[in-house]
Amino acid sequence: MEEPGAKWRAYQESLKRPQKKTSGQKPETRGQKPEKGEPLRLVASARKRSVGRVRQVRSSIRGLSGDLGQARITAISWLSRQKEIRSPAVIIFAVAACLVVIGLVAAGLVALPGRGEMVPKLPHDGWNRSQARLLLGDAPVDTWTEPEKIRKDGRSFMVTTTLSQGLQERMREVINPRYARWIGFAAMDPFTGRIIAAAGFAAEGETEHPVFTHLYPAASIFKIVTATAAVDLESLQADTPVGYGGNKYTLYKNQIRPDSSAQTTQVALKEAFGGSINPAFGLIGAYVVGREKLEDMACAFGFGRRLDMEITTAPPVCPFPETGDDFGVAQIASGFNRTTLMTPINGAAFVAAILNDGVYLDPSIILGVTDGDGTLVYESVKKEVGRVCSSATAAEIRKMMGETITGGTARRLFSGYSRDPVLSRLDLGGKTGSINDGVVPNIRYDWFVGYGIAPSGNRALAVASVVAHEKFIGDRAAHYAREAFKFHFADLAQKAGTVP
Structure with a gap:
């Protein structure tokens, strides 16, 4: 029989033995607590x-x-x-x-x-988008020029993207990183949800993808959400007069008063949208639409929800203020804040919903996946998330977006388009956005989201581009949209043997 206390004494003796040390070995850090924050x-x-x-x-x-x-x-x-x-x-x-x-x-x-x-292991066939995402994760699909072979779980797969290699290559050529820290561009077929171009630039040391996972301050792009809520929920129209006071591009509390004395200027809603007039949209958001309805519309446009794509994306965020903070609501409604964040993929999806008569689609970037036996295990299908607005509302928003090109903030950026053999035949619309000094100091964010529609009406392109300029302003975001419209519709016309 074992002597009572033998185990205890053996344990105590083991503590007295010298421990072996390994030269140069670093102490184990697995048990360290994460740093604060x-x-x-x-x-x-x-x-x-x-x-x-x-x-x-x-x-x-x-x-x-x-x-x-x-x-x-x-x-x-x-x-x-x-x-x-x-x-x-x-x-x-x-x-x-x-x-x-x-x-x-x-x-x-x-x-x-x-x-x-x-x-979880991948099933043999019948994949959905989440299962395709298990295979792809954050794979650099935008760099693939032909079907890519991937191995996972001991199996081989061949992946084909939805990207149009002609447009993809063109956008890579025109993107100019001079003076920029970030550039992100996305183009989407609004009727199928397929991403046909995704190109960008990130400065050395930046690790996030400039199109899929890097979140930029949305700035005035959020005015699309506010305008949609005003038309769809409060029956405003593109020609409805709206008031504001003070500078168009500022937003102070004395500009956001519901009494008429603060609204010394009257313009049509489409002019307020095209000119990106902050106090007008601040008043609409705070006192016409209101916090609750505006937040509901933001959710309908996908804020707070990760896109169900075949690759990893970052969800757009829009933290609303506490109830009763009318000025906070005005800041969000006008885009005059740095806390509403989104990616270029989100921007393209916003525009696609307006072109798709108010139906929001989750984008797709993978056309299909086959296994080693040639069996089709995943095939892209259009995914309708829901309706953000009526078709009549979408038509009113397109009128406002057209005003941005013809007489608003993008007028000079699209100057001469009426003489261009390709652009002059398109129905063009868009929304600009800009804001200084976001989360990263000394950065000026410059947005353009918009569309081009062919005369036939059955061909369209929804785009979103953003540039984070540093000390100097380089090529503007609208420049990349303009290049995409010209190339894409000229390419379609050439393939069809017609004019766009």
Whole structure:
């Protein structure tokens, strides 16, 4: 029979033995706590925390916590050996470790698999978009010029994108990174939801994708949301007179008063939209539409929701102020804030909804996936998310977007288009946006989202481009949209043997 206390004495003796040291070996850091400020919040004040960063931090936290079930079992095991390990500090640590892991899971910072559960494997066929996303993740699909071979789970797949290689190559050629930190461009077929071009630039050291995962301040692009809410929910029309006072491009509290004394100038809604008049849209958002309806319309346009695409994207965010903060609502409605964030893919989807008579589509960038046997396991199909507005409302918004080109903020950027052999035949519309000093200092964000529609009406292109200019202003966002319209519709005409 074993002598009583033998295990305890053996344990005490083991503690006295010198521990082996390995030269140059760094101490284990797995148990280190994340630095303060590290918890994940995809909110406006943290634009640089991209989806890739989120995955890195979550991975780090998973490494810290391990499997919940295993942590619980380990803690119980430690507690059950109180006769062998009598240190209260060890017992307290065990309980604390278990509670920390449970807290992380409850907070949603750690996603742990079930007991004995493996990472999901791809089915043999019949994939949906989320399953295609398991295969592709953040793969650089915009760089593929032909079907790409990928291996996963011991299987080979051939992936074909929806990109138009002609337009894709053209946009890569024209993108000029001089004076820019970021450039993002996306083009979408509004009737199918297919992305046909996605090109961009990110300065050295930047890790987020400039089209899919980098979030930019939306600026006045949000006026599309406000205008849609005003027309669809409050029966305003493109020609409805709206009032404002003071400078067109400022937004002060004394400009956002509901009494008529603050509204010394009257213009048509389409002129306020085309000219991007901040106080007019601030008043509409705060007192005509109101916080609740404006927030509902923002959700209809996809804010707060990640696009269901075949690759990873960042969800656009729009944190609304507390109830009763009319000026805060006015800031959001006019785009005069730096907390409403979106990607170029979101911008293209906004425009596509207006061209698609108010029906919002989730974009698609993968045409199909076949396995090693040639079996089609995934095929892109149009995905309608819902209706953001009526077809009549969409028609009114197109009138306003047309005003931006003919007499608004994009008039000079599209100067001479009526003499261009391609552009002159198109129905053009858009919305500009700009704001200084966003989350990254000394940056001027410059947006253009818009469309071109062929005379036949059955061919259209929805685009979104954004440039983050640094010290000097380089090529403007509208320049890239104009180049895309010219190339795309000329290419279509050449292939069809007709004029666009």
